[in-house]
Amino acid sequence: MPDAITVSGVRRAFDDGTVALDGTTLSVERGSVAVLVGPSGCGKTTLLRILAGLDAPDAGTASVAPVAGEGAARVSIAFQEPRLLPWRSALRNVALPLELARAAKADRDDRARAMLSLVGLGGAERKLPGQLSGGMRMRVAIARALVTRPQVLLLDEPFGALDEITRHQLDDLVLRLRAELGMTVVLVTHAITEAAYMGDRVFVMAPSPGRVVRAFEPGFGMRDAALRASPRFAAVVADLMQSLAGAMLAVPAGGVRA
Amino acid sequence: MSRTAASSRLRTALAAAVPPCAVLVACVCAWQAAVWVFRPGEYLLPSPIQVAQEAWDSRATLARAAWLTGLSAAGGFAIAACTGVLAGSVLAASRFLMRGLYPIATLLQMVPLVAIAPLLVVWCGYGWRTSVASAAIVSVFPVLASTLDGMRGTDRGLVELFGTLRAGRVQRWWKLELPWAIPSIVTGLRVAAGLSVIGAIVGEFVGAFAGNASPVGIVILSALREHRTELVFAAVLTAAVVGFVLFGLVSALGWVALRRWHASVG
Numbered sequence: 001m002p003d004a005i006t007v008s009g010v011r012r013a014f015d016d017g018t019v020a021l022d023g024t025t026l027s028v029e030r031g032s033v034a035v036l037v038g039p040s041g042c043g044k045t046t047l048l049r050i051l052a053g054l055d056a057p058d059a060g061t062a063s064v065a066p067v068a069g070e071g072a073a074r075v076s077i078a079f080q081e082p083r084l085l086p087w088r089s090a091l092r093n094v095a096l097p098l099e100l101a102r103a104a105k106a107d108r109d110d111r112a113r114a115m116l117s118l119v120g121l122g123g124a125e126r127k128l129p130g131q132l133s134g135g136m137r138m139r140v141a142i143a144r145a146l147v148t149r150p151q152v153l154l155l156d157e158p159f160g161a162l163d164e165i166t167r168h169q170l171d172d173l174v175l176r177l178r179a180e181l182g183m184t185v186v187l188v189t190h191a192i193t194e195a196a197y198m199g200d201r202v203f204v205m206a207p208s209p210g211r212v213v214r215a216f217e218p219g220f221g222m223r224d225a226a227l228r229a230s231p232r233f234a235a236v237v238a239d240l241m242q243s244l245a246g247a248m249l250a251v252p253a254g255g256v257r258a
Numbered sequence: 259m260s261r262t263a264a265s266s267r268l269r270t271a272l273a274a275a276v277p278p279c280a281v282l283v284a285c286v287c288a289w290q291a292a293v294w295v296f297r298p299g300e301y302l303l304p305s306p307i308q309v310a311q312e313a314w315d316s317r318a319t320l321a322r323a324a325w326l327t328g329l330s331a332a333g334g335f336a337i338a339a340c341t342g343v344l345a346g347s348v349l350a351a352s353r354f355l356m357r358g359l360y361p362i363a364t365l366l367q368m369v370p371l372v373a374i375a376p377l378l379v380v381w382c383g384y385g386w387r388t389s390v391a392s393a394a395i396v397s398v399f400p401v402l403a404s405t406l407d408g409m410r411g412t413d414r415g416l417v418e419l420f421g422t423l424r425a426g427r428v429q430r431w432w433k434l435e436l437p438w439a440i441p442s443i444v445t446g447l448r449v450a451a452g453l454s455v456i457g458a459i460v461g462e463f464v465g466a467f468a469g470n471a472s473p474v475g476i477v478i479l480s481a482l483r484e485h486r487t488e489l490v491f492a493a494v495l496t497a498a499v500v501g502f503v504l505f506g507l508v509s510a511l512g513w514v515a516l517r518r519w520h521a522s523v524g
């Protein structure tokens with residue numbers, strides 16, 4: 001499989017002198033789940049924003065390749081918070097991207113409805129965000145990100161604020177949707193077990209300046225509850241935890257292994 | 259909605275209405291008592307009973323006056339509502355315009371209406387146009403300010419979301435900033451509704467002429483000239499009723515518009 005995302009030597013320094021990213025290099029295979037894991041402030045959100053086109057690198061390149069035969073790559077991002085319009089029903093929130101792109105009304109309602117039932121909210125179409133639970137709101141946000149059929153889905157700690165059971169459910173939902181819709185997923189998290197479970201490839205990042213210090217592949221094929229309880233999963237988690245502990249120590253930028 | 263919920267809402271509304279009504283009744287009684295005790299001349303302070311009697315006797319005049327003043331106020335209010343929301347939106351959209359125009363708008367707003375009212379007569383002539391213009395001028399600023407405030411408070415995250423969805427500037431205004439600002443705009447509109455009646459009457463004082471169709475301002479002026487103080491009182495009460503009705507209508511409309519918001523926020 002070719003790479004859907006290529007990031008090479010990216011540097012991003014903010015006006016106040018903070019170097020959020022420096023010499024960040026990684027690539028993500030099309031159709032895979034890449035996880036960015038690392039301590040707070042190591043530039044995960046900054047990298048995702050660059051991939052989404054919300055920010056630009058000061059040096060280096062970050063590109064999302066379109067699928068062969070198509071024009072520009074379609075990239076969707078779901079933020080750490082659901083960011084729903086409080087006065088719109090779940091259905092009309094999901095339809096928003098299509099509405100802004102001026103799709104025909106009947107068409108966009110159909111597609112939004114289909115997407116809502118795909119995330120398991122078939123019965124909640126007419127509910128307002130205030131009437132939904134936190135996990136349901138996040139599902140609506142993901143349905144909205146998916147309704148344009150993106151080739152790349154960027155998720156910034158989407159389930160960080162949720163309880164662990166809901167988070168497991170939604171993680172499985174993302175894996176299922178990835179398989180059904182055939183997208184590339186980049187997931188940002190600072191939960192180590194989530195990183196180990198979700199990643200086809202896990203990039204461990206370190207702060208000041210933000211960079212990738214390790215890339216590895218847990219190599220799990222099927223993910224299910226049994227995997228979470230297995231010793232090989234525990235081994236990967238322990239391994240990751242050690243890398244992260246190392247990442248917390250201020251390693252000079254020269255010592256990057258990516 | 260269940261019947262119990264509806265009846266409990268009714269009970270809350272009644273409970274809210276009781277204290278102001280009680281205060282009002284007490285004031286009217288005190289007024290009546292004061293007139294009985296101190297016996298000021300009728301042309302100085304008529305008693306509530308005399309005012310009520312006069313209001314009843316002149317009901318046709320007062321009703322027509324209320325209607326005419328109400329129309330001017332409503333017309334001015336409508337103009338102010340549209341202009342205020344549009345101007346507020348434009349200022350909210352451009353930091354440059356806001357920096358340049360908002361301080362000037364604030365200053366202009368402090369020019370007393372009574373001082374510019376005679377000018378309105380020069381521009382709009384004698385008659386209802388002056389009242390409408392005067393009503394519009396006093397009520398436009400609260401709408402503008404509340405629109406501007408509401409829109410500037412738009413959630414940054416949602417603005418960013420619209421950016422990632424490549425929304426156009428007009429789409430962002432219509433589908434995000436305007437609905438976001440509605441609670442604030444409704445507050446401004448309610449203030450404007452009350453002010454518009456004051457504006458209309460000031461306009462009538464300077465610009466309307468007595469004909470067979472006299473608005474409240476003219477009824478007040480001619481009653482004063484004829485030393486019919488009780489009619490002045492009755493006309494002032496009429497003006498208050500017009501203001502109250504307009505305020506009530508706008509509040510009701512606002513309540514309908516806000517129901518979605520409250521349902522979603524609460």
Ligand SMILES: Nc1ncnc2c1ncn2[C@@H]1O[C@H](COP(=O)(O)OP(=O)(O)OP(=O)(O)O)[C@@H](O)[C@H]1O
Nearest residue numbers: 014016018020039040041042043044045046047190
């Ligand atoms: N707009 C900005 N202006 C200045 N500094 C910024 C800006 N955005 C981020 N930073 C800084 O860049 C660094 C990386 O921020 P970023 O949000 O990418 O971290 P993160 O890895 O997503 O952290 P977290 O896990 O807490 O979300 C931080 O030191 C942060 O203070």
Ligand SMILES: [Mg+2]
Nearest residue numbers: 044045046156
């Ligand atoms: Mg972040």
